[in-house]
Amino acid sequence: MLSNIGIGLVVLVLILSFLTIYAASLDLKTSSQSIQRGIYKLSLYQTTFTILSFFTLIIAFINSDFSLINVYENSHTSKPLFYKIAGTWGNHEGSLLLWINILVIFSYLFLVFNHKHNKKFRLYTLIFQNILILGFLFFLLLNSNPFNSIYPIPREGLGLNPILQDPALAIHPPLLYVGFVGCSIYFSAAMASMVSGYGGKLFAQSIKAWVQISWCFQTLGIIVGSIWAYYELGWGGFWFWDPVENASLLPWFAITALMHSLIVLEKRNTLHAWVIILCLLTFILSVTGTFLVRSGILNSVHTFASDPSRGIYILLFLLFMVFSALIIFFSTYQKEVYKFNLKSRETFILANNWFMIFFLITVLIGMLYPIFLDVLTDIKISVGPPFFNIVIIPLVVPFLFLMAIGPNFSWIKSRNNNAYKILFLILGAVGINLLISNFFGKYSLLSNLIFIAAIFLFLHLFLDIKKFINKKNRFELPRIISHLGFGLLVFFIGINHQFSLEEDFNLKVGEIKKTNSYEINFEDIKITKSKNYKAIIGNFKLTNLKNNVVQYLGPEIRIYSNPETLTYEAAIKTKITSDLYLTMSNVSRSDYYNIKFQNKPFMIWIWISALMITLGGFTRLILKKNEN
Amino acid sequence: MKLKKIIFVIYALFLTPLYSNDNKVVASEVYKNLRCLVCQGQSIADSNSDFATTIKLVVLDQINEGKKEDEIYNFLISKYGEWITYHPTFNKNNFLLWTLPYAVLVLGGFIIFLIVRKNKHNKAN
Amino acid sequence: MKISISKIIIFSFIIFSFLIFWQGLKKNNDYDTKNLIGNKISNFQLIDLNNEKKLITEEDLRKNEYTLINFFASWCSPCRTEHEYLLKLSNKKIRIIGINFKDKKSNAISFLEELGNPYDFIGKDKNGKISVLFGIYGIPETLIVDSSLIVIKKYIGPIDQNQYDEILKLIQ
Numbered sequence: 001m002l003s004n005i006g007i008g009l010v011v012l013v014l015i016l017s018f019l020t021i022y023a024a025s026l027d028l029k030t031s032s033q034s035i036q037r038g039i040y041k042l043s044l045y046q047t048t049f050t051i052l053s054f055f056t057l058i059i060a061f062i063n064s065d066f067s068l069i070n071v072y073e074n075s076h077t078s079k080p081l082f083y084k085i086a087g088t089w090g091n092h093e094g095s096l097l098l099w100i101n102i103l104v105i106f107s108y109l110f111l112v113f114n115h116k117h118n119k120k121f122r123l124y125t126l127i128f129q130n131i132l133i134l135g136f137l138f139f140l141l142l143n144s145n146p147f148n149s150i151y152p153i154p155r156e157g158l159g160l161n162p163i164l165q166d167p168a169l170a171i172h173p174p175l176l177y178v179g180f181v182g183c184s185i186y187f188s189a190a191m192a193s194m195v196s197g198y199g200g201k202l203f204a205q206s207i208k209a210w211v212q213i214s215w216c217f218q219t220l221g222i223i224v225g226s227i228w229a230y231y232e233l234g235w236g237g238f239w240f241w242d243p244v245e246n247a248s249l250l251p252w253f254a255i256t257a258l259m260h261s262l263i264v265l266e267k268r269n270t271l272h273a274w275v276i277i278l279c280l281l282t283f284i285l286s287v288t289g290t291f292l293v294r295s296g297i298l299n300s301v302h303t304f305a306s307d308p309s310r311g312i313y314i315l316l317f318l319l320f321m322v323f324s325a326l327i328i329f330f331s332t333y334q335k336e337v338y339k340f341n342l343k344s345r346e347t348f349i350l351a352n353n354w355f356m357i358f359f360l361i362t363v364l365i366g367m368l369y370p371i372f373l374d375v376l377t378d379i380k381i382s383v384g385p386p387f388f389n390i391v392i393i394p395l396v397v398p399f400l401f402l403m404a405i406g407p408n409f410s411w412i413k414s415r416n417n418n419a420y421k422i423l424f425l426i427l428g429a430v431g432i433n434l435l436i437s438n439f440f441g442k443y444s445l446l447s448n449l450i451f452i453a454a455i456f457l458f459l460h461l462f463l464d465i466k467k468f469i470n471k472k473n474r475f476e477l478p479r480i481i482s483h484l485g486f487g488l489l490v491f492f493i494g495i496n497h498q499f500s501l502e503e504d505f506n507l508k509v510g511e512i513k514k515t516n517s518y519e520i521n522f523e524d525i526k527i528t529k530s531k532n533y534k535a536i537i538g539n540f541k542l543t544n545l546k547n548n549v550v551q552y553l554g555p556e557i558r559i560y561s562n563p564e565t566l567t568y569e570a571a572i573k574t575k576i577t578s579d580l581y582l583t584m585s586n587v588s589r590s591d592y593y594n595i596k597f598q599n600k601p602f603m604i605w606i607w608i609s610a611l612m613i614t615l616g617g618f619t620r621l622i623l624k625k626n627e628n
Numbered sequence: 629m630k631l632k633k634i635i636f637v638i639y640a641l642f643l644t645p646l647y648s649n650d651n652k653v654v655a656s657e658v659y660k661n662l663r664c665l666v667c668q669g670q671s672i673a674d675s676n677s678d679f680a681t682t683i684k685l686v687v688l689d690q691i692n693e694g695k696k697e698d699e700i701y702n703f704l705i706s707k708y709g710e711w712i713t714y715h716p717t718f719n720k721n722n723f724l725l726w727t728l729p730y731a732v733l734v735l736g737g738f739i740i741f742l743i744v745r746k747n748k749h750n751k752a753n
Numbered sequence: 754m755k756i757s758i759s760k761i762i763i764f765s766f767i768i769f770s771f772l773i774f775w776q777g778l779k780k781n782n783d784y785d786t787k788n789l790i791g792n793k794i795s796n797f798q799l800i801d802l803n804n805e806k807k808l809i810t811e812e813d814l815r816k817n818e819y820t821l822i823n824f825f826a827s828w829c830s831p832c833r834t835e836h837e838y839l840l841k842l843s844n845k846k847i848r849i850i851g852i853n854f855k856d857k858k859s860n861a862i863s864f865l866e867e868l869g870n871p872y873d874f875i876g877k878d879k880n881g882k883i884s885v886l887f888g889i890y891g892i893p894e895t896l897i898v899d900s901s902l903i904v905i906k907k908y909i910g911p912i913d914q915n916q917y918d919e920i921l922k923l924i925q
Contacts, residue, residue, distance in 0.1 A: 235674040242669060297777045299669050311778045319771050326767070330760060338743045347744060354736040362729040369725045375776045379721055382663050384671070384714025391729050502656040504673065504684065568676070585676040589828065589855065594676060665890045678855070679890050682881035689882065707789070707888040 002060045003068055006147035009053035010097075013104070014137045016046040017130045024123045024130075035111075035119055043108045043126070050104040054088075054097055057146055061088045067153045070094060070146040074159035078532070086170035087159060092294060092310070093146035095173055100140065102181040103133045110185050110210065117198070117206045124192030125185070132184055135317050143313055162533070162560050162567055168228035172221060176248060179218025180289075183251060183282040185210050186258075190279035191325065194332040204266040204275070209624060211262060215255045216617040222248050223610045234568040236502075236581045236598045238606070241388045243298040246363050247289030253360035254282040257353040264346050267411060273336055274353075280325045285360075287318050297371060343414040348406030355399045362391050394446060396490060400453035403483060404460040429455040440499045447498040454491040461487065474623055482616025488609035492602050501599040506592040513595070519543040520597055533560045538584045538593065540571070555584040579603035653697050658687050661714050662704065671714065789888045793902050797886050799876030802853055802861060809850075809874055815900055817848040819924050822896045823872075824889050826856040827864035832893045835911035836868045842917070843871035847897075847924045851875045854884055854892050897923065 020042045027036045057070075061084045066072040074091045075084055089098045107129040114122055140146075163169075186207040193203045225248070230238040239245060258278040265275050292298050295311025340347050366383045374380055405422060408414075433451045437443040461484050468476050503515050513520045521541040528535045536557040543550050553571035560567070573580040581598040659673035664680045672680045672687075683704070690700045701713050716722040794811060801807035814820045823839060825832040843849050851872035853861045858877070865875075878884055887896060897906035897920065906923070908916055 237674075291774070295778055297774065308778045312775070315771065315774055315778070319767070322767055326763065340743050342744045347740070350740055350743070354733075354740055357736060358729065358733045361732045365725060365728050369722075371777045372773050373721060374780060375773050377721070379710070381710045381716050381722065382712070382714050383716055383725065384661070384663070386661050386715035387725070390715075391726075395733070502654075504656050504659060587681060588678055594681070596673075678881070682855075682885060685880055686882050686885045704885075706792070707885060708890065709789075 002056055002063075002065055003147045003149040006053055006056045006060070006068075007141075007145070009049050009056060010137065010141060010145075010147070012049045013046055013053065013100075014134070014141070016042055016049065017133050017137065020046060021127050021130050021134075024127045028120060028123050033119055034115075035122060039123075039126070040111065043111055047104050047108045050101050054101050057094060057097060058085055058088045061085060064157065066155070066157055067149050067151070068146070069148045069150045072150060072154050072157050074157070076157040076159055079159075079165070082167075083165045083170065087164075089173050089177075090164055090170070091146075091159075092307075093140070093144045095177070096136065096140050096144050097146055098174065098177055099181050100133065100136050102177055103129065103136060103184055106182055106185040106210070107133065107188075110189070113209075114206050117202060118196065120196040121189075121192050121198035121203075121206070124196050125189045128188035128191040129185060132188065132321075135320070139313050139317065143310060158563070161563065162558070162565060163232065166228060166232055168224050169232070172224045172228060175217050175224055176221030179214045179216075179221055179255070180248070180251060180286045182210065182214035182217065183255060183279075183286060186214075186279045187283035187325075190276045191328060194276060194328050197332075199272050199276075201266050201269050204262050207279070208262055208266070209621065211255060211259050212617060212621050212624070215252075215259050216614055216621065218248070218252050218255060219610075219614045219617065222252060223607070223614065226610075227607060230603075231570070231572065234570045234583045236570070236583075236596065236600065241363075241366070241385045243367055244293050246367050247293050249363055250285040250289055250360055251282050253356045253363070254278055254285055257356035257360075258282060260349045260352045260356075264349050268346060270336065270338060270346070271350075273333060276329065278353075280329070284318070284322055284325070287314065287321065291315055291318055292367065298367070341413040343409055345406065345409045345411050345414075348402060348409055351402050351406065355395065355402075358395065359392055363388065366391075393450070397449045397453045400450075400457050400487060400490060403486070404453075404457040407464070407479060407483075408460070425456055425459045426452070428459055429453070436495075440495075442498060444498070447494055450490060450494045454487045454494065457483065457487040458491075478616045478620035478623065480616075481619055482613050485609045485612030485614075485616060489606060489613065492605045492609055495602055496600055496606060499601050501597075503595075503597045505595055505597075506587060507595050508591050508593070515597075517545050518597070518599070519545060520595070522593070522595070533558045535559070535569075536586075540582060540584075540595075542580065542582075542597075551580060553580065553582045555582050557584060557586060574604055576604065577601065653691050653695075653700075655684075655688055655691055658691075658697060658700060659684060661701070662687075663712050663714060665708065665712060789896075789904050790907055792904055794896075794898055794904060795886050797883060799850070799852065799874070799883065802858060802875040802877045809876070811902055814848075814898055814902060818846070818900055820848045820850060820898045821920070822850045822852065822887065822898060824852050824854050824878075824884055824887075824892045824894045826854045826892055827860035828856065829854075829892050831911040833868065835893055835895075835913075836871070838912045838914075838917040839871040840869050842920060843873075845921070845924060847920070848873050852883060852887075853877050854889075855879065855881050 020039065023036070023039050023042060027039060030036070057068075059065075060068050060071050061075050062081065064071065064075055064077045064084070066075075070091060070093050074094070075087045079087065088094045107126060110129075111122060111126055189203070189207050189210075193199050222245075225245070226238040229240070230236070258275065261271055261275050261278060264271050291311060291314040294307075295314065296308055297311060340350070366387050370381055370383055404425075405418065408418060429452045432455050433448055436451060437448060461480055464476065464480050467473075468480060501515070501517060503513070503518075503520075505513055507513055507520075507522045509522055509525050511522050513522075519542070521543070523539045523541050526537045526539060528537060536559075537554050538556075540553045540555070541550060542553060551573055553573060555571040556569040558567045558569060568583055568585050570581055570583045572582075578599055578601040581596075581600060583596045585594045587594050656673060659680075660671050662672040662683060664670045664672050664675035664677055664683075666677050666679045667675045672683050686704075687700055690703065695703075701715065701717075704712050705717070710717060716725055718726055794814075796811050799809050821839075821842065839849060849872050851874070853875055855878065861875075861877075865872075876883070884890075884892075891909070893911050895906075895908040895912060896904055899905050906920070912920075
């Protein structure tokens with residue numbers, strides 16, 4: 001029954017989408033300045049039914065209604081309630097329904113909140129957004145329907161993968177989708193802007209909040225995913241340049257560039273075409289990322305179960321989107337005259353965009369090159385962390401430098417000469433860096449440059465904070481917080497990467513391993529039984545040879561019975577100054593265990609800085625709201 | 629200007645100890661750059677498979693023999709193909725991979741240069 | 754919309770990328786080391802499983818027109834299914850070398866006593882390092898090498914009837 005309700009609701013939404021497009025097209029031709037009430041109602045009904053359909057699926061999961069294939073494949077009666085609910089969006093079909101929900105909700109909210117803006121523009125946005133909605137609805141109904149039923153009804157479900165039962169992993173998709181899918185609304189708005197001629201400053205104001213919201217959630221979603229990977233995947237890393245991670249990073253670069261360019265568009269009414277391009281690019285990248293990750297064309301440790309038929313549909317839809325966007329863009333493009341002074345804030349924001357696009361293209365090329373090479377020449381290569389790190393990290397140095405001095409330039413043209421201040425602060429940064437390098441003892445050219453650039457940024461920001469306390473200019477606060485967060489993030493990642501200790505060795509119970517700074521004593525093994533798994537817990541005594549501090553760590557090997565899986569739970573001791581990280585895995589056909597031990601300085605500060613970046617974004621949203 | 633020259637000299641002095649002081653090959657770094665061939669998207673460092681265990685032994689042996697990092701990767705590439713290393717070698721196949729990003733960087737910089745320069749021109753007139 | 758060079762280039766690139774992705778979807782993602790075919794095997798030293806003093810090197814292989822090198826272990830179940838083909842081949846004009854991979858000597862000997870011994874020489878690879886010299890990443894795997902030490906065939910997984918026939922055709 002739930003299956004029929006679900007499908008019925010989705011079909012209703014489909015009909016309403018068609019009706020909305022039709023009604024909006026009609027309303028375009030009327031001379032009235034405001035949008036017809038009926039269209040608001042249609043949009044509200046559409047939103048209501050979409051949300052109801054999602055609730056239907058959630059209820060099916062809560063009740064373990066295995067008449068739905070989707071619930072059967074992804075749930076289990078003994079799953080805890082929280083994870084049953086999270087299972088709704090933890091699979092391809094359910095997450096697609098969540099996509100549609102966000103598309104529809106944003107469509108309605110944009111309509112309602114932008115009542116001060118041009119009627120034609122809003123109607124066209126509604127039309128384009130609903131075309132997108134239709135595309136996804138057809139995909140859902142024809143290929144990936146979460147409401148498909150199965151008969152006879154199975155007694156028990158298949159989905160009890162323990163790795164997926166984690167709080168961070170449960171909220172990570174919804175957060176990320178608000179980012180990924182939220183950018184659809186300004187894709188539609190950009191299309192509408194081109195078609196209706198409503199551009200410039202007013203256009204910037206209409207989409208500002210939406211860009212900010214999608215940016216905040218995209219950033220937060222990526223961070224939560226990294227935190228999950230660090231605590232749960234058992235390898236001590238938090239970023240692997242894995243295709244799924246890269247797919248979430250591509251839109252992030254575009255949204256960040258857009259967020260900054262919008263400031264210029266609003267303030268100086270220039271960069272029209274570029275802002276439109278960025279708006280279009282962001283959602284296109286989201287859908288491209290989805291295609292790459294869900295079609296099976298790339299292999300990754302994170303992928304959903306992949307299916308080439310999905311791939312074909314998404315690819316065609318992507319092609320349709322790109323072609324329409326390009327055709328409309330070329331038809332309505334008007335040449336712009338740029339009046340940028342070198343020593344102006346606009347130029348530095350352009351520089352931000354320059355670097356963002358560079359990072360974006362690098363990640364995109366890294367992801368796509370193996371595919372192109374394989375198809376054209378049958379040669380298979382792997383592109384992984386070494387490529388991305390080598391190309392991207394050195395360019396972060398000039399990026400931080402520009403980030404530090406950029407905000408100090410005024411709009412249009414800066415009169416003051418900052419050269420001495422810059423030199424002085426560079427010297428300061430070099431000095432502080434010398435202290436750090438000598439303290440830790442190990443350094444390289446790149447690590448030195450990264451630290452100097454980051455410290456240079458901090459020094460500028462501290463001066464900014466002093467100014468902020470004196471002048472109390474609230475609108476500088478978000479930038480200071482986010483930029484500080486970014487600088488700290490680069491700084492702590494640099495420290496972590498350069499000064500981490502990592503050891504990988506095999507040990508038998510009772511043996512001791514001595515490294516330069518630690519003694520690791522594999523004291524004994526304990527076997528415990530839990531509700532749905534058996535655990536082998538290793539008891540390790542770690543002695544820090546420099547200060548004789550002793551810690552005990554207990555990594556686990558968990559053997560689950562239903563389904564039969566093996567997981568490795570890392571033992572992590574998080575302190576303000578560093579994390580101690582220990583994993584243990586069995587070596588087949590041997591008494592030995594493979595031990596991975598890591599000492600990661602200031603690990604928690606990486607999370608704190610990353611969250612600070614997000615905080616800056618949310619601060620800006622709150623300040624904007626209070627302003628209105 | 630004397631002040632500027634003094635600052636420059638101090639600057640240069642500070643730059644000298646910047647280069648790397650540690651060039652040993654670290655086993656765990658090499659493990660991270662190798663792909664586990666029997667796993668789904670994991671590196672040798674992350675994998676617990678039999679294959680990973682074997683490769684770790686071979687890498688350790690080569691490090692103890694004094695081989696440089698590149699030599700180790702080349703050895704494994706000769707046995708297993710380029711797929712095994714996450715660091716694409718710079719050869720005629722991968723030429724575009726390494727050069728396109730920088731081409732984009734240069735192109736972007738050039739565009740900004742044009743935009744800013746045009747204004748200087750306008751100002752002059 | 755005026756037609757211009759840049760627009761043509763952009764649209765062509767989009768269509769080109771679309772075609773690549775479409776082809777990419779159809780391709781098989783699994784990697785195998787077929788690339789080793791045509792390469793010369795490296796220098797090695799194999800110690801006999803039963804006799805520490807007896808060993809062979811790559812030079813010994815030059816004496817044979819064809820050598821089959823098979824990686825196996827007692828704990829590997831697909832190795833059992835291919836064993837009959839190895840036994841059949843042991844009567845033909847091809848030298849068969851077995852490399853016992855990460856195994857206990859006693860288990861290997863019982864395995865061969867139970868299923869039969871097709872090997873002219875059994876080398877041991879206690880920790881798997883020798884397998885890396887041959888580009889092996891799983892077992893069973895089988896290589897066919899000619900007298901100039903070039904790898905002419907590589908079989909990943911157990912040998913089946915088709916591959917057995919292929920080998921027969923080769924050595925005739």
